[in-house]
Amino acid sequence: MQIRPGDTALITGASRGLGRLIALHLASRGMDVLLSARDQVALDAVAAEVREAAPVAVSTVAADLADRDDVAGVVERAEAVGGPVDVLVNNAGVEQTRRFDQRTPDDIATMTDVNLLAPMLLTRAVLPGMRERRRGHIVNIASIAGLLASAYEEPYNATKFGLVGFTRSLRLTAKDRGWGVSASAICPGFMEGEGMYAAMRDEFGVAAPRSMRALPAARVGAAVTAAIERDIPEVLLMTGAPRLTLLAATAAPRLFERLTMRLDLAAPFRSVAEQRTHR
16 A cells, blocks of 8 residues: 555554654654554653654544553544544554563453454454545554564463464455455564663663664664555564574474573563562
């Protein structure tokens, strides 16, 4: 789908981090943006930044994606102020590295609701309009953790694996039905400057493993536009040879586990989990 000036993008988790960068990048391409997150004050700050950076229409919709009743009205409220949604960017996400035996049922449920259920429900809400116009794109901000498992991240891995699977299936259905709509998954690894890894590093003092160097977070915005315009199924933002790593993990899972242990890829997550245990 070619992005056109005046197209509208709804971006969740837009009050900070990668959501803010995605909003700025799409606005730079002439897209009007609908920003959604829980914190109205933070949303207003990002909205002001986007308006200053680009001559586009900017609207905000405060919503808590952990609340299913709140999720139900997000698209209707957004379209009431900003018009039909051409691009939905499911960016909002929850991550909390912790030993699985120390997680509460509510923690697991919240992560599932925000990371997986909300994107599916929001996608379901925008699809009728996109199908009618025969034009639209769903961008799901997943993670390398949706393709490669990591220690101390069971619910996060599960929800991101699910989001990647949802994207793949939705693409096949849309093509089979001839909807004129498509979907892409963006899978960032360790990102420098913004995002969950940056927040984890700032709070807990951890560093990415030497074999998985962090990339600039600003690359996510360009990855989103490339996925939309070139209809890329999955964009992997990871140093090295990520697809070879994925192939090894699939074809030789026991060997992959041994390499993971030998390279101590769990180190940053272990450190965060231990620090949380003793707080």
